Amino acid sequence: MAGATTAGRAHAPSVSSRFMRLSATPGQIALALGITVFLVLFLIVPVGTVIYVAFTEKGTGEFTLVNFLDFARTDLFIRSFWNSVYVSAMSVVVASIFALPLAYITTRFEFRGAMLIQTLGFLPLIMPPFVGAVAMLLLFGRNGTVNLLLDEWFGVKIPFMEGLNGVIFVQAVHYFPFILINLSTALRNIDRSMEEAAQNLGSSGFRLFHRIVFPLAMPGYIAGASLVFVKVFDDLATPLLLNVKDMLAPQAYLRVTSIGIADPMGYVISVVLICMSILAMWISARAMRGKDYATVQRGGGGLAKRTMRPWESALAYATVLLILLLVLAPHIGLLLLSFATIWSFSPLPDAFTLAHYGRVFGESFVYIKNTLLYASIAGLIDVVLGIAIAYLVLRTKLIGREWLDWAATAALAIPGVVLGIGYLRTFYGVQLPDGTPLATLWITIVLALAIRRLPYALRACYAALQQISVSLEEAAENLGATKMRTVRRVVLPLMAGGILAGFVTSFATAAVELSATLMLVQSNADAPLAYGLYVFMQSAAGRGPGAALGVIAVLLVALCTFASHMIIEKSQKAKGASR
Amino acid sequence: MNQPFPISKLGTNAVDVDIRNVDLSYGTNHVLKGIDLHIRPGEFFAFLGPSGCGKTTLLRLIAGFNQADGGEVLVGGRDVSRLPPWKRDVGMVFQSYALWPHMTVRRNVAFGLEERKVPRSEIDRRVAAALELVGLAHLADRRPSQLSGGQQQRVAVARTIAIEPKVLLLDEPLSNLDAKMRVQVRRELRDLQQRLGLTTIFVTHDQEEANTICDRIAVMNDGVVQQVGTPMELYEKPANLFVANFLGTANILPGRVVHEGGERFFDIDGGVRLPIPAQVVVPEGAKLVFRPQHASLAGHGAGDVLLPGIIVHSEFLGSTLRYVVRIGAAEVSIDTPFHSGETLHQPGTSVEISLSLRSALWLAA
Numbered sequence: 001m002a003g004a005t006t007a008g009r010a011h012a013p014s015v016s017s018r019f020m021r022l023s024a025t026p027g028q029i030a031l032a033l034g035i036t037v038f039l040v041l042f043l044i045v046p047v048g049t050v051i052y053v054a055f056t057e058k059g060t061g062e063f064t065l066v067n068f069l070d071f072a073r074t075d076l077f078i079r080s081f082w083n084s085v086y087v088s089a090m091s092v093v094v095a096s097i098f099a100l101p102l103a104y105i106t107t108r109f110e111f112r113g114a115m116l117i118q119t120l121g122f123l124p125l126i127m128p129p130f131v132g133a134v135a136m137l138l139l140f141g142r143n144g145t146v147n148l149l150l151d152e153w154f155g156v157k158i159p160f161m162e163g164l165n166g167v168i169f170v171q172a173v174h175y176f177p178f179i180l181i182n183l184s185t186a187l188r189n190i191d192r193s194m195e196e197a198a199q200n201l202g203s204s205g206f207r208l209f210h211r212i213v214f215p216l217a218m219p220g221y222i223a224g225a226s227l228v229f230v231k232v233f234d235d236l237a238t239p240l241l242l243n244v245k246d247m248l249a250p251q252a253y254l255r256v257t258s259i260g261i262a263d264p265m266g267y268v269i270s271v272v273l274i275c276m277s278i279l280a281m282w283i284s285a286r287a288m289r290g291k292d293y294a295t296v297q298r299g300g301g302g303l304a305k306r307t308m309r310p311w312e313s314a315l316a317y318a319t320v321l322l323i324l325l326l327v328l329a330p331h332i333g334l335l336l337l338s339f340a341t342i343w344s345f346s347p348l349p350d351a352f353t354l355a356h357y358g359r360v361f362g363e364s365f366v367y368i369k370n371t372l373l374y375a376s377i378a379g380l381i382d383v384v385l386g387i388a389i390a391y392l393v394l395r396t397k398l399i400g401r402e403w404l405d406w407a408a409t410a411a412l413a414i415p416g417v418v419l420g421i422g423y424l425r426t427f428y429g430v431q432l433p434d435g436t437p438l439a440t441l442w443i444t445i446v447l448a449l450a451i452r453r454l455p456y457a458l459r460a461c462y463a464a465l466q467q468i469s470v471s472l473e474e475a476a477e478n479l480g481a482t483k484m485r486t487v488r489r490v491v492l493p494l495m496a497g498g499i500l501a502g503f504v505t506s507f508a509t510a511a512v513e514l515s516a517t518l519m520l521v522q523s524n525a526d527a528p529l530a531y532g533l534y535v536f537m538q539s540a541a542g543r544g545p546g547a548a549l550g551v552i553a554v555l556l557v558a559l560c561t562f563a564s565h566m567i568i569e570k571s572q573k574a575k576g577a578s579r
Numbered sequence: 580m581n582q583p584f585p586i587s588k589l590g591t592n593a594v595d596v597d598i599r600n601v602d603l604s605y606g607t608n609h610v611l612k613g614i615d616l617h618i619r620p621g622e623f624f625a626f627l628g629p630s631g632c633g634k635t636t637l638l639r640l641i642a643g644f645n646q647a648d649g650g651e652v653l654v655g656g657r658d659v660s661r662l663p664p665w666k667r668d669v670g671m672v673f674q675s676y677a678l679w680p681h682m683t684v685r686r687n688v689a690f691g692l693e694e695r696k697v698p699r700s701e702i703d704r705r706v707a708a709a710l711e712l713v714g715l716a717h718l719a720d721r722r723p724s725q726l727s728g729g730q731q732q733r734v735a736v737a738r739t740i741a742i743e744p745k746v747l748l749l750d751e752p753l754s755n756l757d758a759k760m761r762v763q764v765r766r767e768l769r770d771l772q773q774r775l776g777l778t779t780i781f782v783t784h785d786q787e788e789a790n791t792i793c794d795r796i797a798v799m800n801d802g803v804v805q806q807v808g809t810p811m812e813l814y815e816k817p818a819n820l821f822v823a824n825f826l827g828t829a830n831i832l833p834g835r836v837v838h839e840g841g842e843r844f845f846d847i848d849g850g851v852r853l854p855i856p857a858q859v860v861v862p863e864g865a866k867l868v869f870r871p872q873h874a875s876l877a878g879h880g881a882g883d884v885l886l887p888g889i890i891v892h893s894e895f896l897g898s899t900l901r902y903v904v905r906i907g908a909a910e911v912s913i914d915t916p917f918h919s920g921e922t923l924h925q926p927g928t929s930v931e932i933s934l935s936l937r938s939a940l941w942l943a944a
Contacts, residue, residue: 193677196644199664200671201691201742211690215681 025483028396031388032404038385039407042447046422047274047414053425054267067264071272076246077265081272084248087167087239088232092179092225094172098323099179099224105316107187110307117320122177124327126557127334128512128530129174130237131550134537135333136170137161137242138343145347166242171232173327178231179224186220187213219288226284230277234415236515237534248273249417253518256421261428270418277413331554337547356548364549366525367532368556371511374442374528378449379507382457383499385450390461391487395470405458412455416515419448424519442526445517449510456509457502464498465491497568504564508557529553593621593778594655594745596641601650603636610636612802614650618780623772625781625789628799629825637799638748638782642671654745665694670744674751676735678723684710684734685719691742709741710734712771729760736768740775747772747779753788765792786826790814798822820942823868830874830911832867849907853884856936862943869939871901871914874932876924882933890930893923904932 057064071077106114124132139145140160147157160169190213198212236249245254248269255266308316338356340349389408392401411419427439438444468491476486492499514530521527527535529549536546596618603611611633618624626634639645641652643664651660659667678687688709692702710716713733723731732752739747752768753761769792772779783789789796790810798805798813798821806818810826817823820831834847836855843855845867855861877885888904888911899914900923913932924930 191675191677193673193675194679196642196664197671197673197677197679197738198690198694199644200642200667200669201738202665202694203690204663204665207694212679216679218681 027484028392028398032392032398032401035385035388035392035404036407039404043407043411043414043419043451046419046426049426050267050270050418050422051274053264054271058262058264067268071265071268074265077248077251077269080246080248080251083164083244083246084233084276087164087171087247088229090164090168091171091175091232092228094168095176095179095228096221096225098172098176098327099183101319102323103180103183103187105320107184108305109312109316110305111316113320117324120324120328122181123331123554123558124174124177126508126512126561127174127330127550127554128237128514128533129170129235130241130514130537131334131533131546131553132174132330133166133170133238133241134543134546135330135337136166136173138337139329139333140169141166143344148347161242163244167232167239167244167247170238170242170330171228171235173330174238175228175231176327178227179221182220182224182227183217186217189220190216222287223284226280226287230280233276233280234273234417234515236417236518237530241534241537249415249515252417252421256424256519261424266421267425270415270421273415273418274413277415281413334547334550334554337543338551340544340547356544357552359545360548360552364532364545367527367529367549368552370442370527371529371553371556374446374449375507375511377446378453378510379457379503381446381450382454382506383461383503385454386457386461386502387465387492387495387499389458390465391491394462394465395473405462408458409455411451414452416448416452416513416517417519419452420516420519423448423516439520440522445520445526445528448516448520449513450506452513452516453506453510456505460498460502460505461495464495464501467498468494500564500568504561508561511557512553593776595620595653596746596778596780597653597656598637598641599651599653601637601640601647601652603633603640603645603647610802611640611647614802614804616797616804616807618778621776621778623769623779623781623792623794625783625793625796626799627783627786627789627796627825628805630784632799633802634782634784634799635750638671638750638780641746641780642669642748643667668742668744669746669748670739670742671748671750672732672735672739672752674754676723676731676755678731678734678738680723683720683722684715684726687723687734688719688738688741691738695742705741709737712740713737713767728756729764732756732764733767736771740771740777745778747775747777749779749781751782751784753783753785761788768792790826798825800825817868817940817942819944820866820868823940823942828871828912830869830871830909832906832909832911834867834907836861836865847886847907848909851886851907853886853934853936856883859936859941861941865941865943867939868942869911869934871912873938874911874913874934875915876902876913877931877933882935884934884936886932886934888930888932890924890926890928892926895923902930904930906932 054067055063055065057066102117105111106117111117137144141147142157142159142161144161146160151157159165194212194216195208198208203211234249236253239245239247239250240253244250252266252269252273255263255269259265336349337343339352339354341351341353341355343349385408389404392398393405423444424439427444428437430438432438432441472490472494473486476490477483481489511528512530514534517528517531518534521531524532524535530553533546533549533553536542536549596616598614598616598618601611601614602609614633614637626637628634636645640647641654643659643662647660651658653659654667654669659669678684679690682690685706688706689702692705697705706719707716710719713736715730715733715737718726718730718734723734726734732755735752749768753765756764765788772792781789781793793810795807795809796813797807800821806813806822808816813822813826817826817829820829823829824831832847834845837844837846837852843857843861844852845855845861846852847867874882886906888906890902891905891910892903894901894903895917896914898917900917900921902913902915902924903910904913911932
């Protein structure tokens with residue numbers, strides 16, 4: 001047993017050479033191999049297949065660049081590409097316009113309701129963006145509430161939702177929290193003395209903001225902005241639902257679903273999508289490199305919060321209210337729609353009813369059940385893998401352990417639609433004993449969700465394990481616990497909060513995910529909520545029940561998130577008390 | 580005007596700082612209670628006290644980061660109490676240095692001059708001069724994160740003196756340095772201050788730091804200035820028990836004064852009595868205070884009184900031997916020089932302490 005306990009941890013120079021040669025215990029090696037097999041099967045092979053198909057000649061399998069030349073020669077694809085770039089960039093701009101004032105006001109001033117705003121800011125994220133799109137059409141469309149009122153009062157209409165505008169607007173409203181969260185954190189992490197030093201040297205007001213505060217918050221802003229860019233670039237359902245087809249992700253989907261799984265163009269577009277993702281992440285990483293500006297020192301605390309003068313306060317509240325109204329519009333619209341009998345060519349619905357909810361609970365309950373099942377299993381897979389990878393990376397000397405981390409994190413760069421296409425292509429050929437292709441089983445959806453959300457869960461587990469001092473484990477081993485029992489009795493209980501946080505992130509985002517699943521759902525009986533929503537929302541008659549289903553989805557995710565937040569809080573408090 | 584940096588000019592223009600009856604509360608927490616201080620032109624002055632005594636609050640108040648509830652702060656005769664920080668012309672070096680990580684050393688130092696709309700050519704000259712002054716001209720294009728702690732500290736100083744402030748404020752500038760650097764940097768700070776002749780206020784909780792570089796010290800506790808004086812005055816003539824305790828080791832013997840047969844005696848709690856010399860004034864409720872070197876074991880020094888006691892601890896400190904001796908109910912520390920070949924008295928040994936009453940103090944509270 002003595003050998004088993006020391007072999008994995010060769011950090012002391014005095015450890016004898018006998019142990020230096022062994023890089024890990026057999027159990028750890030088996031664990032690492034298991035994870036590797038999983039990642040290879042469900043991430044590397046499918047994505048590799050997509051790239052392979054894009055670069056090979058159809059039929060012969062020889063290397064070729066013809067497919068990419070075809071892509072470049074087709075007007076539709078080039079237009080789609082630039083449309084996607086334009087929409088993503090503009091979404092970042094519009095999202096910044098929403099996020100900047102909220103972040104600035106809530107972090108820099110004594111502002112009542114700052115917590116509420118930060119919380120409400122998250123709300124758009126727990127609903128698939130395309131669900132909001134329908135509600136946004138009703139509120140901001142050509143004959144929506146706002147334009148009808150504008151027309152009546154001023155005789156003008158604003159084309160909020162026309163063509164690409166609609167996609168930009170919906171995406172900005174949906175994804176601006178990423179910028180809000182990152183920017184707020186960056187602003188809060190600036191040490192107060194940074195600002196005071198500038199004041200002491202004669203700087204104040206806007207110059208102070210422009211020269212010191214904003215540059216210091218810049219890495220956070222870029223992190224958020226690049227995330228928004230990638231998400232919008234990869235999103236499939238929102239443009240489709242708004243009937244915008246000439247963007248890249250919808251094109252990839254349409255090629256594969258309408259022309260066929262053998263058509264190489266869908267794969268070429270997938271490769272372009274991956275490249276754009278990687279490019280955006282690379283820019284973000286470059287912007288962050290060497291700029292760890294989280295400068296809060298001991299006794300520091302964030303920027304000084306200032307009390308606002310009455311007129312400033314009025315202005316701030318007006319701004320915040322306007323933005324909140326705008327970003328919560330999809331939810332408000334959805335709620336109205338779910339209770340509406342008919343809502344068309346009028347500012348508000350004609351009458352209200354509960355019928356949609358009745359219908360949803362009757363016939364669509366399978367969607368809810370499926371979602372709960374899929375998202376839970378995916379979340380579970382993610383935390384198990386997350387804990388294992390974090391443990392192997394942080395606590396063992398296993399050679400090549402970082403590769404596990406990199407591979408799992410690489411999933412971030414793979415758009416959902418690409419993963420979906422990869423799964424279809426790879427697993428359609430794999431048949432079960434009874435002859436059904438593996439790709440048609442619901443477990444494929446779960447695996448896709450798990451791979452997509454693994455990076456988030458992994459980060460949470462990583463952070464949780466990093467906070468635990470190694471000496472706590474050494475103490476357990478010193479008192480006779482084996483590695484396995486130490487993990488079970490010391491490490492896991494201390495990681496519990498982080499594990500749960502990782503699970504919730506995976507669960508909540510998997511529950512509203514559609515990009516990957518749209519490809520993989522084969523029958524209504526296996527479909528998750530997001531897919532059901534998508535089907536409902538495509539027909540005018542289905543909007544009422546669709547909205548009801550959307551409201552239920554939002555409530556479901558919100559409830560789960562809130563519940564686990566409470567549990568984390570409680571366990572954290574208990575741990576604090578016992579310390 | 581060919582001179583690179585008008586250093587000499589500063590010295591002759593040194594201003595005083597007048598703090599008058601300053602009061603400050605955070606809610607119910609009374610942080611500064613009627614502070615009155617006068618800091619002379621060109622003086623190196625320290626606010627010394629334990630954490631939470633209000634010394635940093637007072638420094639930040641001079642810089643304008645805290646607003647006093649009452650009283651005023653005058654810099655060179657001008658009331659700055661209502662001015663925002665950026666109009667005060669008092670340079671502050673922050674405890675964390677607060678160097679902006681997104682700017683090079685040169686840009687950091689130039690910042691204050693740029694804010695003052697100084698012409699570019701003069702900015703370049705003054706930045707170069709300030710960096711020269713702290714010996715970092717060769718690192719001007721580095722980022723703060725590429726510098727050592729000591730270098731960062733010097734950049735922070737250069738950045739502050741580049742604007743030629745009227746007063747220099749130093750907030751625990753040595754606390755983020757290791758022990759060896761601390762001694763070196765404090766000498767550098769002292770030299771620099773002497774050359775510039777700049778009125779400087781230094782906040783610290785370390786009495787050794789304050790003693791070694793400051794002209795005068797204000798000892799603070801609980802939001803009140805306990806005593807102002809030169810380091811030697813504070814050590815030799817502490818005004819109260821707090822000052823005596825905070826600056827160096829002090830032995831404190833509680834007891835009460837008794838009159839018997841026309842003579843005064845001091846009954847140390849626990850049953851030891853000693854006579855009080857006729858000319859000594861003993862305030863009401865006073866305790867007997869003396870430094871470890873003002874007493875010795877009987878036979879080793881010339882004291883006026885002998886006190887019986889029992890050794891509790893004995894320590895060899897190199898040049899001296901330190902005995903902790905119980906006298907009555909109190910324990911006192913006695914330092915005696917170490918002579919070659921001497922052995923330590925073991926704990927439990929009964930000894931007599933020879934105390935020089937002329938060096939001892941009678942302090943109430």
